[in-house]
Amino acid sequence: MSRFFVNKLNEQIAAYDLHHSQWMIVYYLKNFGASTLVDIANYMNVEKSSVTRTADRLEKNALIERIPVKDKRERRIQLTDLGEEVYTACRQIVDEFECNIMKGTTEEEQETVIKTMLRIRANLKNIGEINRNTQTEIVDSI
Incomplete structure (x- = not known):
């Protein structure tokens, strides 16, 4: 898309x-x-x-x-x-x-899409942060 x-x-x-x-x-x-x-x-x-x-x-x-x-x-x-x-x-x-x-979309539908996309973007950023923290923990435990 x-x-x-x-x-x-x-x-x-x-x-x-x-x-x-x-x-x-x-x-x-x-x-x-x-x-x-x-x-x-x-x-x-x-x-x-x-x-x-x-x-x-x-x-x-x-x-x-x-x-x-x-x-x-x-x-x-x-x-x-x-x-x-x-x-x-x-x-x-x-x-x-x-x-x-x-x-063909209502304002409510548009707001929902925007909120959902912002949440997905925040989750993607968090995944990167979680992966970095996990890698650091693994290295520190070695």
């Missing part, structure tokens, strides 16, 4: 030469302001290298720009004026897309 959703969303925003992962970064920067690639990777729950490649493409297309920082190891980015314009245009497309895919 996720891949199908992403593919359909990609079709919707293709006119702006964006893909889902690029949209996620543009969305993040618009809603949270200038950020580091590490912050964005944590938000998206992906590796920093994936965000770096995607940010490079966004920078090449003049949608984001680097902000000078003292620590050269840190890369901080923000939307450009063009990035702001593309966000506004794509936000309308994404809103319409989301309305279309939710047709």
Whole structure:
């Protein structure tokens, strides 16, 4: 279902030469302001290298720009004026897309789905934490 959703969303925003992962970064920067690639990777729950490649493409297309920082190891980015314009245009497309895919569902059903997905996400994070703790206990007992 996720891949199908992403593919359909990609079709919707293709006119702006964006893909889902690029949209996620543009969305993040618009809603949270200038950020580091590490912050964005944590938000998206992906590796920093994936965000770096995607940010490079966004920078090449003049949608984001680097902000000078003292620590050269840190890369901080923000939307450009063009990035702001593309966000506004794509936000309308994404809103319409989301309305279309939710047709026929009640608000209560939508709230239930959202709560369920948030619970599943929290459980997935907990599984990773439980596995790390179990591995540590096993190593400590050896």
